[in-house]
Amino acid sequence: MDKNKKKKHKYIFVVGGVMSGVGKGIASSSIGKILQNKGFTVNPIKVDPYLNVDAGTMNPTEHGETFVLDSGLETDQDMGNYERFMNVDLGPDDYITSGMVYKYVIEKERNLGYRGKCVEAIPHITEEIARRWKRSAESHKADISLIEIGGTIGDYQNILFIEAARILKIKNPQDVIFIMVSYLPVPGVLGEMKTRPTQNAVRQLNSYGVQPDIIIARGSQALDHKRKEKIAIACSVAVDNVISAPDISSIYDVPINFEKDKIGDMILRSLHMRAKVKGDVLADWKKFVEKSKTAKKQLKIAVVGKYFDTGDFVLSDAYISVIEAIKFSSYWSGAKPELSWINSKEYEVDPKKITELGRYDGIIVPGGFGESGIEGVLLAIRYARENKIPYLGLCYGMQLMVVEYARNMLGWADAHTAEINPKSSHVVIDIMPEQKKNLEDGKYGATMRLGSYEAKLLKGTHAYKAYGTQTIHERHRHRYEVNPEYVEEIKAKGLVFSGTSPNGHLMEIAELPKDVHPFFLGTQFHPELKARPLNPHPLFTAFVEAILKNK
Numbered sequence: 001m002d003k004n005k006k007k008k009h010k011y012i013f014v015v016g017g018v019m020s021g022v023g024k025g026i027a028s029s030s031i032g033k034i035l036q037n038k039g040f041t042v043n044p045i046k047v048d049p050y051l052n053v054d055a056g057t058m059n060p061t062e063h064g065e066t067f068v069l070d071s072g073l074e075t076d077q078d079m080g081n082y083e084r085f086m087n088v089d090l091g092p093d094d095y096i097t098s099g100m101v102y103k104y105v106i107e108k109e110r111n112l113g114y115r116g117k118c119v120e121a122i123p124h125i126t127e128e129i130a131r132r133w134k135r136s137a138e139s140h141k142a143d144i145s146l147i148e149i150g151g152t153i154g155d156y157q158n159i160l161f162i163e164a165a166r167i168l169k170i171k172n173p174q175d176v177i178f179i180m181v182s183y184l185p186v187p188g189v190l191g192e193m194k195t196r197p198t199q200n201a202v203r204q205l206n207s208y209g210v211q212p213d214i215i216i217a218r219g220s221q222a223l224d225h226k227r228k229e230k231i232a233i234a235c236s237v238a239v240d241n242v243i244s245a246p247d248i249s250s251i252y253d254v255p256i257n258f259e260k261d262k263i264g265d266m267i268l269r270s271l272h273m274r275a276k277v278k279g280d281v282l283a284d285w286k287k288f289v290e291k292s293k294t295a296k297k298q299l300k301i302a303v304v305g306k307y308f309d310t311g312d313f314v315l316s317d318a319y320i321s322v323i324e325a326i327k328f329s330s331y332w333s334g335a336k337p338e339l340s341w342i343n344s345k346e347y348e349v350d351p352k353k354i355t356e357l358g359r360y361d362g363i364i365v366p367g368g369f370g371e372s373g374i375e376g377v378l379l380a381i382r383y384a385r386e387n388k389i390p391y392l393g394l395c396y397g398m399q400l401m402v403v404e405y406a407r408n409m410l411g412w413a414d415a416h417t418a419e420i421n422p423k424s425s426h427v428v429i430d431i432m433p434e435q436k437k438n439l440e441d442g443k444y445g446a447t448m449r450l451g452s453y454e455a456k457l458l459k460g461t462h463a464y465k466a467y468g469t470q471t472i473h474e475r476h477r478h479r480y481e482v483n484p485e486y487v488e489e490i491k492a493k494g495l496v497f498s499g500t501s502p503n504g505h506l507m508e509i510a511e512l513p514k515d516v517h518p519f520f521l522g523t524q525f526h527p528e529l530k531a532r533p534l535n536p537h538p539l540f541t542a543f544v545e546a547i548l549k550n551k
Contacts, residue, residue, distance in 0.1 A: 016149075017201030018153075022181050022183045027258075029078075034258060036086055042086065046148050051097070054097065054099075055076050055097075070473075071091055076150070087535060093132065100132075102125070105124055105125060182216070182218065213237065250289070295333075301338065303363075328537070329544045367477070452473045454472070456470060467539075478524065496513060
């Protein structure tokens with residue numbers, strides 16, 4: 001064998017069958033984790049077929065959380081799953097939408113980039129898709145690209161992405177495999193798991209010229225051997241390549257369950273590769289999962305917000321990074337969080353209800369936008385401050401924390417944010433100058449302060465103790481900042497700005513001293529976006545530890 005011969009890059013495509021929401025993102029994250037721990041560099045890519053250029057302008061209560069990368073790109077929440085499971089920071093080349101692809105191709109055509117050719121979906125769109133996949137692999141110097149194609153087999157929107165993958169398979173038959181995550185329903189009246197919808201989904205995929213190599217069978221029950229055989233025969237896959245994936249209590253069990261079926265070795269065989277690492281490749285992961293199951297101390301945490309009257313089913317998606325960040329820090333501290341979602345509008349209707357917050361060990365106010373429910377949030381923040389309940393404010397949660405402090409500690413009764421009351425005599429939270437022009441021009445998409453920025457921490461503070469370093473980098477997504485005109489007056493009344501931009505102009509973290517409050521801290525950035533199962537975020541951990549100490 002020629003040692004100088006360049007190893008061929010490998011591609012794994014993950015597609016969904018039968019219906020949406022079957023867990024392609026978690027399956028992809030788990031596969032990536034397993035292959036990564038077997039010694040390979042894996043670059044996950046999320047393909048979203050919608051025409052939005054990014055996820056920044058989409059309603060989180062409909063589409064789920066907008067996950068922001070270090071680069072500032074606003075992406076789908078599955079990117080957060082990839083980062084959390086694989087403990088990596090992903091880049092702008094790892095997220096692709098139809099909007100991005102079409103926008104690039106059209107702009108290139110307008111600039112004569114195609115030299116006068118007739119520009120068509122095939123081959124120009126499919127070639128641009130493949131070019132982006134290749135660029136992502138090269139940027140990571142990866143061995144394997146793991147590409148999740150959003151939507152479901154049969155969706156018109158994702159056909160061109162599947163076609164680009166098919167062409168790649170034709171050109172590199174030994175280096176490309178397809179995994180279909182499909183759903184096997186158990187109709188209530190029949191009480192029997194049905195394989196026909198999956199068979200039909202595979203036939204639909206076959207009609208595109210694609211044959212799945214592995215089928216992950218999602219369902220409420222485990223798949224028995226008889227049905228595995230039935231799927232294998234009907235869908236032309238090996239019996240061992242049909243993986244049972246029943247419902248489980250925690251998504252973090254998925255990699256462990258997959259490895260029980262040796263999915264990692266199965267994939268490597270299909271790609272003509274051998275594992276570089278032997279033995280139990282998920283040992284550290286199993287420690288985390290064990291911690292999550294053996295944690296005993298109960299933490300009652302109130303999450304106070306303004307979107308919580310839209311239904312509980314929405315919250316797990318709209319605030320997924322916050323939820324998971326709390327879990328990671330709690331589990332490693334031997335605790336189990338019990339979250340209660342509290343609609344701040346209730347406190348506006350009946351302010352006396354605010355005393356119910358006394359039942360909780362900690363209070364969080366997550367990010368958000370707009371006026372609705374804000375006075376209720378301010379009441380909750382004041383209650384947490386005056387009753388010394390550990391408090392963590394995220395983005396809007398910090399801005400409102402400053403508003404509350406200005407009103408009740410400095411006596412500025414009408415203090416507010418310019419987002420809600422720009423005519424206030426004390427606009428303690430104001431829009432950034434460069435943002436005013438964006439709003440005047442009607443530019444909303446990708447125009448906020450986005451992505452990773454450096455901050456300097458003040459020694460002797462909660463923030464400095466949590467991070468253990470003076471320089472940090474955190475991800476932002478906002479238009480408004482603490483107004484520099486009021487910073488010195490607010491500081492003189494006791495609120496500490498423990499994190500600032502390197503030039504000291506922007507306030508990044510606000511907190512009360514330890515001798516005043518056990519933990520009262522807010523961040524202008526979103527620390528939840530960098531929390532990982534094996535690397536919990538230091539500020540969430542500090543919040544949890546303060547709760548445990550305060551109890």
